[in-house]
């Protein structure tokens with residue numbers, strides 16, 4: 056290359072070097088407030104129509120689930136009453152035939168029972184679905200947040216400190232990953248419950264929720280931990296971390312200010328994939344009979360019941376199934392859109 | 404610009420090199436290599452830096468030059484204490500900081516800063532330019548007159564950026580502008596020594612000159628000492644008062660600029676110089692010698708015995724393999740011009756009778772062209 060330094064005589068110029076002219080290229084008439092990567096991401100996301108619609112649907116589900124009591128107030132039903140076995144109710148309003156199957160079309164859809172009723176007991180499916188969604192969605196949210204936080208903390212520690220710490224954390228992660236999850240859920244749930252509650256007594260519902268939380272949490276944090284670890288591992292080598300070290304920043308400050316803001320996007324993307332899968336897992340637990348039990352309304356339990364009634368009353372499965380398919384589909388599409396918005400180069 | 408940023412020129416580096424700011428002795432860094440199964444143990448070491456001696460005076464600019472992979476960045480990172488030295492001593496203003504912990508280092512931290520090679524990875528993409536430059540002040544609890552934000556704006560102006568870009572994010576800037584932000588960050592703590600690790604090698608050639616000019620002005624006007632790392636001698640030519648040439652973890656030649664550029668003794672320095680494309684600024688250099696080295700730097704895991712350059716040296720003899728040449732002042736050299744070679748070259752860069760071409764492919768190529776030119780008139 057040519058000799059780069061021919062120091063031109065510098066007067067008492069304010070700037071040491073006149074690249075100011077060159078900087079004006081980014082200096083367009085708009086305001087000088089820069090747009091953060093987060094704002095750019097939001098802009099890209101807003102332009103993604105699928106993403107916006109899916110986000111709307113997902114939010115709608117959460118609102119509906121949160122407002123389950125309000126919804127059932129609208130329909131005038133509740134998920135616990137056995138309408139089919141209530142003599143006074145049946146007198147004015149027969150809903151089940153002699154075999155215990157719903158009267159009317161499509162599982163007994165009517166003005167009182169919008170989604171029909173359950174065979175045998177005559178419980179209102181609409182109310183059960185609303186409350187069931189509430190149980191499942193908020194359980195899943197709780198579990199997901201818990202295991203995300205755990206995974207992020209463990210991944211940050213392993214990734215940032217590396218060496219021996221990372222080695223042992225890695226082995227523990229491998230250990231937990233070695234459990235066959237589905238089998239383990241089924242085998243372990245009763246054990247956890249028995250550990251805290253006398254088998255002679257009825258297990259309180261809140262305790263079942265806690266047990267599910269614990270089991271899913273213990274067996275679910277590893278994916279997140281690995282993802283965060285590998286991200287942090289590559290971030291740690293970046294020169295801006297070294298620059299922070301040179302200025303004397305503490306490890307805590309480096310993790311908080313330099314590293315954490317850069318793992319937010321992978322965390323968010325992972326979150327949008329993790330939540331629907333957790334919902335399915337919780338549904339699976341209830342389906343397998345180790346999650347929530349009668350009479351707690353739960354999405355998974357509706358499928359278990361639906362499977363039982365499938366031959367006589369296939370319509371029973373329709374509404375819970377449709378609701379779940381739409382929800383999971385939208386959530387996964389949302390996950391894709393979030394990922395695309397964060398990383399436009401990954402494009403489809 | 405505030406007073407604390409511009410020091411009077413007479414405090415500049417011209418008369419300052421007498422007082423030592425940084426002294427490095429026998430600095431060594433071996434990266435262990437682990438292997439074996441099932442129990443991992445140390446099976447070797449990358450001898451990235453092996454006994455480097457170096458001094459930097461107050462306000463002095465020193466160039467550190469060598470091919471890629473010869474341990475320059477590692478040396479810089481050892482000096483800024485990003486890496487823990489395996490052996491050796493680092494003395495900063497009479498204070499031994501070789502193994503100082505983060506807390507012990509706190510008082511001198513702000514005085515030794517670094518400018519990094521890659522402008523794309525050296526700025527956190529999630530922080531505004533303002534907070535990037537401000538963060539060293541926050542860490543060290545420095546509250547400049549008029550507030551940190553004012554100081555940041557002054558620094559932006561000093562490095563030739565628009566102070567209004569305070570709230571911009573790094574992705575909105577070009578490579579050269581990013582490197583300027585890196586310079587501003589390094590200046591935020593009013594350092595006494597800046598280690599610049601190939602600060603321009605990632606930039607376009609047209610931008611390189613601008614950034615080097617900026618660094619030079621910073622160095623001269625603020626009286627900051629520089630350790631300027633580069634992989635060729637061209638870039639440090641006008642910048643450095645002294646130059647150290649490194650090869651495979653060792654300093655092979657060090658001296659003032661004039662000695663290194665006009666009276667080099669070590670064959671490797673000759674080779675590096677001949678790779679500088681026509682720096683015919685001073686007319687005295689007539690025809691330049693031509694040296695083409697063959698191959699790459701050998702692996703630092705098992706460096707050659709004796710002189711490490713012997714595998715590529717055209718003057719190598721048996722002694723070079725058995726005895727390591729010490730870094731000495733050769734007769735005829737000026738004070739402070741030290742060379743590590745048993746059979747040094749003549750102190751000149753004039754063209755020699757025959758070019759040294761050690762690359763067999765290149766040799767064949769040149770022979771062909773020579774044959775062509777010879778055979779053509781014969782045919783006519």
Ligand SMILES: Nc1ncnc2c1ncn2[C@@H]1O[C@H](COP(=O)(O)OP(=O)(O)O)[C@@H](O)[C@H]1O
Nearest residue numbers: 434449451470471472473474475476477478703
């Ligand atoms: N963290 C590390 N672990 C192992 N080897 C390393 C590490 N950093 C650098 N090295 C090795 O040390 C040698 C010198 O590297 P470096 O100082 O980056 O050279 P330069 O900056 O002169 O190109 C190289 O062979 C490189 O592979």
Ligand code: SF4
Nearest residue numbers: 710713716723744745
């Ligand atoms: S000591 Fe020998 S091998 Fe090394 S540079 Fe000098 S002549 Fe070449």
Ligand SMILES: [Mg+2]
Nearest residue numbers: 475476477601
């Ligand atoms: Mg390097």
